[in-house]
Amino acid sequence: DQQVKQNSPSLSVQEGRISILNCDYTNSMFDYFLWYKKYPAEGPTFLISISSIKDKNEDGRFTVFLNKSAKHLSLHIVPSQPGDSAVYFCAADNYGQNFVFGPGTRLSVLP
Amino acid sequence: GAGVSQSPSNKVTEKGKDVELRCDPISGHTALYWYRQSLGQGLEFLIYFQGNSAPDKSGLPSDRFSAERTGGSVSTLTIQRTQQEDSAVYLCASSFLDRLDSPLHFGNGTRLTVT
Numbered sequence: 001d002q003q004v005k006q007n008s009p010s011l012s013v014q015e016g017r018i019s020i021l022n023c024d025y026t027n028s029m030f031d032y033f034l035w036y037k038k039y040p041a042e043g044p045t046f047l048i049s050i051s052s053i054k055d056k057n058e059d060g061r062f063t064v065f066l067n068k069s070a071k072h073l074s075l076h077i078v079p080s081q082p083g084d085s086a087v088y089f090c091a092a093d094n095y096g097q098n099f100v101f102g103p104g105t106r107l108s109v110l111p
Numbered sequence: 112g113a114g115v116s117q118s119p120s121n122k123v124t125e126k127g128k129d130v131e132l133r134c135d136p137i138s139g140h141t142a143l144y145w146y147r148q149s150l151g152q153g154l155e156f157l158i159y160f161q162g163n164s165a166p167d168k169s170g171l172p173s174d175r176f177s178a179e180r181t182g183g184s185v186s187t188l189t190i191q192r193t194q195q196e197d198s199a200v201y202l203c204a205s206s207f208l209d210r211l212d213s214p215l216h217f218g219n220g221t222r223l224t225v226t
Contacts, residue, residue, distance in 0.1 A: 034214050043115070043202055043217030044154070089154060091215075098144065098167060099215060103153035 003027050004092050006102035013109050019077040021105050023090030026071065030092040030100075035064060035075045038087045038104070047088075048075070080109045113137070115218035117203050123224045124193055132188040132221045136205030143186050144206075144215060145178055149199040157201075160186065193225045 005024045013019045021035075031052035036044035050057040050064045050073065057064050063076045077084055090102040116135040124130050136143050145157040156170035160180045171177070175194075180186040190197055200222050204215035 036215075036217075041219070043117075043204075043219045044215075046214040046216065049214055091154075098156045098159045098170070100156070101146070101154035 002103070003030075004090055004100050004102040006088075006090055006105045008105050009103070010106040010108070013080045013107065015082055015109055015111050016079045019075075019080045019084065019107055019109065021075040021077075021088050021090075021107065023073045023075075023102055024071060025073075025090075025092050027092070027100075028071065032093045033064070033066060033073050034091045034093070034099070035062075036089040036091060036101075037084075038089065044089055077107075080107075082109050082111050085109045115203055115205055115216055117201075117218035117221050119221055120219065121222045121224075123226060126195060126225055127192055129189065129191045130193055130223065132190075132201050132203075132223070134186045134188070134203030134205075134218060136184065136186070136203070137216055140205035140207055140216070141183065142206045143180055144204045145186070145188050146202045146204065147199040148202060148220075154202065157188070190223075193223075195225045198223055198225045 003026050034049040035047040037047050038044040048059050048062045048064050050066050055066050066073045085108050087104045087106050089104045091099045093099045118133045141162045143160045146154045148154050158178045159167040175191045178188045200220040202217050202220045204217045206215050207213040
């Protein structure tokens with residue numbers, strides 16, 4: 001049973017518009033969440049994180065929102081750029097166990 | 112500074128042979144993880160080393176898989192009697208022991224192909 005879910009395998013967005021990537025989790029013990037970006041033939045690179053004591057964290061064009069009651073988080077990219085085209089992984093950690101990753105969402109930003 | 116280094120970057124082996132994959136974590140990182148990504152799949156946790164504690168081996172798919180970490184630094188993942196289903200990209204990551212606000216830093220992986 002997947003504890004971290006990314007129900008959209010792919011997403012296409014026009015350059016300059018907002019990209020919204022969604023992630024749902026089932027384990028209420030998770031209290032630290034991360035987003036990673038992965039280009040082909042490279043390892044995932046850390047993008048942004050959020051602790052469960054917050055509901056929003058912003059870093060430049062990237063904002064992560066956390067809704068603990070809904071066990072849902074989302075990554076917003078504004079404005080989207082062609083270089084953002086990659087696979088995005090949501091991950092969760094419950095401070096004592098390993099990081100659990102979602103299956104990923106492939107984002108394509110069209111020029 | 113240097114990131115997580117993995118070698119080899121690509122490995123092709125025949126079914127039944129043993130392989131060793133190496134990971135050099137970021138200096139000072141005391142936690143080390145191995146994940147793998149099969150074609151079209153997400154990241155699958157394999158094993159986790161944290162400081163001097165016993166490793167968390169709960170993700171290893173079979174007893175053909177083992178890993179060690181010498182001197183709290185370099186780690187080797189060994190797959191014995193490889194099977195075709197072992198073909199995947201094997202990713203190593205490291206982080207600081209205190210994981211609060213300490214994300215994983217990944218290497219570029221070893222692409223293993225079992226023929």
